[in-house]
Amino acid sequence: WKRRRFLSGSALAASGAATLALVGCGDDDDDDDTDGDGNGGGSSPTATAVSTPTATPEADVVKRGGHLNLMQGAIRSLDPHFDTWPTCSNFGTNVYNALIKFSPDFTEIQTDMATSLPEQPDELTYTLNIHDNITWQDVDPANGRKLTAEDVKWSIERQMTDEAGKFQHAYFFLGAVDSIEAPDDTTVTFKMSKPYAPMMSYLA
Known part of the structure; x- marks a missing residue:
């Protein structure tokens, strides 16, 4: 101009x-x-x-x-596994980390707690390594301890329930993830029951 x-x-x-x-x-x-x-x-x-x-x-x-001030309805929960409502999800992404994440413009998947994107030796296996210097917030019950692959395993398994209305993210993994392994403190492996195209986006 x-x-x-x-x-x-x-x-x-x-x-x-x-x-x-x-x-x-x-x-x-x-x-x-x-x-x-x-x-x-x-x-x-x-x-x-x-x-x-x-x-x-x-x-x-x-x-x-x-500061940016927004007006919206009340938040139903800050549990990242409970709600897929955009308002809750938006708050969650500003509070919690994930293994991998979307870029700001949602055009690619990037690393977050993982050191690199998943390795896929075959179409039914996803293996990720997490950084070894991540700690929880220094409050109960974790009290600032180091994050481990067992924590990642527990977090995903917690969502894999068929109890009606408990976790709205259950459909992300239920029936698709066959098992989760944590062979050491920084390695987590997902074994799929079938080829599952959205797995990367759901981990993000």
């Missing part, structure tokens, strides 16, 4: 200069000295002032920080 604005001003200036040239070069058919003073008797062309284009000021520098 700025560039077009500046070029527009330049075009106007060029147009004004062309107008002046036409006025200065116009043919004077009256060559006689009508008033006998030897100056031709014609009036001199008057120059037209041409405005100088001014550069458009630079846009304001983006100011980061501050």
